[in-house]
Amino acid sequence: MPSTPTSIEVSHLSVTYPNGHLALDDASFRLQGGCIAALVGINGSGKSTLLKALMGFVRPSRGSIRINDEDIASARAHSRVAYVPQNEEVDWSFPVNVRSVVMMGRYGHMNLLRIASREDQRIVTQCLEKVGLLDLQHRQIGELSGGQKKRVFLARALAQQAPIILLDEPFTGVDVTSEEAIITLLRQLRSEGALVLVSTHNLGSVPEFCDQVVLIRRSVLAAGPLEEVFTESNLKCAFGGVLRQFHFESSTIEDHDGKTVKLLTDDERPLVFGRGGHLEYRDRQGREQLVQKREEEAGS
Amino acid sequence: MNWSEPFSHPFMVEAFWLGALVSVTCAVFSCFLVLKGWSLMGDAISHAALPGIVIAHLLGMPLALGALAAALACSSLSQWITRSSSTKEDTAMGIAFSALFALGLVLYSRSDSELHLSHILFGNILGIEASARGQTIVASCLSLLVVLGRRRDLTLFCFDPIGAQAIGLNCRLLNLLLLATLGALSVAAMQAVGILLVVAMLITPGCTALLLCKNMGSALVVAAASAAIASTLGIYLSFFIDAATGPCMVLAQGLCFVLALLLRRLRLP
Known part of the structure; x- marks a missing residue:
């Protein structure tokens, strides 16, 4: 793990594409190691552009990015950042097996001929184990399910042993088991x-595992701890009219159904705000105090 | 008819090993070309190499260098057309390579060279000159070494260019490496089968192997083996049926491809 503290610092970042489209405008935020940050915004809000700028794939027209207090080129040369891309960009019929793909993550640590050392083999095995794909390591990658494919690329990012990991929409087209495995x-x-930055437009999953939020709509609208940033009013601002809402009115919940209500969705997690804009968590691990506080509030 | 007769002529023996060397090199490279989705690029570059070859010949330079320059010119020209208009990539490439090929033909017809157009178009492996042979051997061996040495990077680059960039590979360099190898091998394969059929050498063996293989290592071996067999068979048969050697080699590769296709149909229900 790194000697310098892990951090991302983006200041006044603007990105203009060659066709003149301004994808990011004066975006600033700062994140520090030991957190999972959600990069939240609608499609086309600049999430992918921001991730690409962090990887150095697109050049900012203004502003700067510092990673661990280094510039991007140096950060990449030292394997500080790993990236899990969206699935669509890959040819799934390609003749490579799962283990070879994960091994690719080690290339930055190898010599020019990319001959794997025993240490590389050990790390790859370990990463495959972590994502639960050791049994499938000799499968051709196209033979996996959507969620398993995503886990292969996550394992490849792990094999890079970078302190910062960027994930672009990791939960689209992913089954529930894989989603749980990735979150764990x-x-x-x-x-x-590690510093984990996850782009998503799936609001419900954010409170389940993120502790920091960067809200983005061309620029950064708000950034900071989940409880402060992930509020109804901020989200309305970030999503504008495209946010679907369903209000459980007091008549149905409070009185008729004895405060019990069931909410079903197909694969997207719902985002639920309680009374006064409290975030409702499904996963209560590590939030026992919060739950107790809510109960006291409810009792009073 | 004496079945071993082809092996008793020195020019045939030379054609056998030179054909095998060129075919195997092209076959190894073809796996990457096909996976990268550059089949059309292979066709384009092999044709676009002609003006480079003519100019290099007039200047007394190695033909491979001329072909290399022409390959780079062709790819930058088509990229420029794509970027500066809404023309689609394959259309732009079609325009660029046919124009360059035509330029090559014009240059050839205007120059009084002892370069035989029929040798360029259809190959001349049975009567190859010493200097051309030397260039072919050097271009093939260098390409084979480079492609095999960098095969892991090239695999990653063809499979997932974004991931390759994220892992820290120099994708611009790898792109250039593929282009340069393509140019060099176009010249090598041109000596064997002629510029019109080079693309077959650069596509068919890889495609044959990828029908049968599920990993890159075995694909490279199968491609190389099928190309070596096809080259030997093609040259051998051309001796007895008294036909042009290059097209016979390409036909034999086509046959290998059909066999692989049938084999795959048998294996998959």
Whole structure:
């Protein structure tokens, strides 16, 4: 793990594409190691552009990015940042097996001929184990399910052993088991001091595993701890009219159904605000105090 | 008819090993070309190499260098057309390479060279000159070494260019490496089968292997083996049926492809 503290600092970042489209305008935020940050915004709000700028794939027209207090080129040369791309950009019929893909994550640590050392093999095995794909390591990648494919690329990012991991929409087209596995893994990375930045437009999953939020709509609208930033009014601002809402009116919940209400969705997690804009969590691990506080409030 | 007769002529023996060397090199490279989705690029570059070859010949330079320059010119020209208009990539490439090929033909017809157009168009592996042979051997061996040495990076680059960039590979350099190898091999394969059929050498063996293989290592071996067999078979048969050698080699590769296709149909229900 790194000697310098892990951090991302984006200041006054603007990105203009060659066709003149201004994708990001004066975006600023700062994140520090040991957190999972959600990058939240609608499609086309600049999430992917911001991630690409962090990877150095697109050049900012203004502003700067510092990673661990280094510039991007130096950060990349030292394997500080790993990236899990969206699935669509890959040819799934390609003749590579799962293990070879994960091994690619080690290339930055190898010599020019990319001959794997015993240490590389050990790390790859370990990463495959972490994502639960060791049994499938000799499968051709196209033979996996959507969620398993995503886990392969997550394992490849893990194999890079970078302190910062960027994930672009990791939960689209992913089954529930894989989603749980990915979330567990990200939590583990956080506890090891890593900085995880996840772009998503799936609001419901954010309170489940993120502790920081960067709200984005061309520029950064708000950034900071989940409880402060992830509020109804901020989200309305970030999503504008495209946010679908369903209000459980007091007549149905409070009186008729004895405060019990069931909410079903197909694969997207719902985002639920309680009375006074409190975030409702499904996963209560580590939030026992909060739950107790809510109960006291409810009792009073 | 004496079945071993082809092996008793020195020019045939030379054609056998030179054909095998060129075919195997092209076959190894073809796996990457096909996976990168550059089949059309292979066709384009092999044709666009002609003006470079003519100019290099007039200047007394190695033909491969001329072909290399022409390859780069063709790809930058088509990129420029795509970027500066809404023309689609394959259309732009079609325009660029046919124009360059035509330029090559014009340059050839205006120059009094002892370069035989029929040798360029259809190959001349049975009567190859010493200097051309030397260039072919050097271009093939260098390409083979470079492609095999960098095969892991090239695999990653073809598979997932964004991931390759994220892992820290120099994708611009790898792109250039593919282009340069394509140019060099176009010249090598041109000596064997002629410029019109180079693209077959650069696509068919890789495609044959990818029908049968599920990993890159075995694909490279199968491609190389099928190309070596096809080259030997093609040259051998051309001796007895008294036909042009290059097209026979390409036909034999086509046959290998059909066999692989049938084999795959048998294996998959």
